[in-house]
Amino acid sequence: MNLEQGAQRANPLTRIIDAALQRDGGWLPFDRFMALALYAPGLGYYANASRKFGRMPSSGSDFVTAPELTPLFGRALAVQVAEALEKTGTDEVWEFGAGSGALALQLLDALGDRVARYRIVDLSGTLRERQQQTLAKHAAKVEWLSELPESMNGVVVGNEVLDAMPVQLLARSGGQWFERGVVAQGDGFAWSDRPTDLRPPVEIEGEHDYLTEIHPQAEAFIATLADRLGRGAAFFFDYGFPESEYYHPQRHMGTVMCHRGHQADGDPLSDVGEKDITAHVNFTGVALAGQNAGLEVLGYCNQARFLLNAGILPMMEQATLAERSMAARLIHEHEMGELFKVVGFAAGEPWDAIGFAEGDRSHTL
Secondary structure (H helix, E strand, C coil): CCHHHHHCCCCHHHHHHHHHHHHCCCCEEHHHHHHHHHHCCCCCHHHCCCCEECCCHHHCEEECCHHHHCCHHHHHHHHHHHHHHHHHCCCEEEEECCCCCHHHHHHHHHHHHHCCEEEEECCCHHHHHHHHHHCHHHCCCEEEECCCCCCEEEEEEEECCHHHCCCEEEEEECCEEEEEEEEEECCEEEEEEEECCCCCCCCCCCCCCEEEEECHHHHHHHHHHHHHEEEEEEEEEEEEECHHHHCCCCCCECCCEEEECCEEECCCCCCCCCCEEECCEEHHHHHHHHHHCCCEEEEEEEHHHHHHHCCHHHHHHCCCHHHHHHHHHHHCHHHHHCCEEEEEEEECCCCCCHHHCCCCCHHHC
16 A cells, blocks of 8 residues: 555544554554554544443444443442452542443442542543543542553452453464454455464464464553552453363354444454454453462452342342343343453452352363
């Protein structure tokens, strides 16, 4: 692609990616493409003004997360957060990627005076505006930051944060490993593979062609968090698997997926900036990154077990039929209950966290 061709491309985000391609000799590794597609200031998916979060496509949203489904998600999580605040002797909650602000509202409502300060770390200015509206009644407690501070204490929560961190793609073809990247092609983009010394963290059995991801950015984020969290705990919810399942020989198509208008598709190179791009989380890599950086793993289990341990069933019994129906989606195995997992960390002395009291699967990591 030459400069004249690049100038003809009307989409401003596409032109930014074109410029990055030109600086790098016409080829971008997928993690850099994904970072621009999601986070380019003002233009990337998470930086633009689209609605993103909501229950139905009629709202103009692209997907729904647990806090939008029901406030019982936040109320149950608050049980674990309250315990963690007490055990760590802290009074601050930190949320990464707070989305619509629904989870922050649920936690603040449930925790009351146990939280002196609620800090949100979010890169999106448009989402920050939406969060400020949602959290107006708690404005005196809430503070926004655009990056991780040098030091912090408190309880960290992150719901569907790790899956949005850029991943590198590795493809095995004809017995040789390649890194999959992106090139310009016509009015859009296309895949292009280059030989690489990078490998998945485990040997992939068999000789068949295989596509997968590695997660250096998510693991670096956890390591940085470990370095800066003096006293406290952290709980991350996301869809994903332990390493043995993530890199199973039969999972040969990778996990990168896009979401738009509550529909999923597997083409991150089209409609760039107009849809979410995600990948499942390798929870073994996340747990090891935290452990190697000095955190203690409190537990790892599926979302259903965590919420049941935290007492969501008695909460559902007091709810309306419609509310119970929505909350059931959080714990049913064929909905979010099994696909979504939770990993917990402690900075300092660990304890038997209530969320992992039964059904802890740390031994599978």
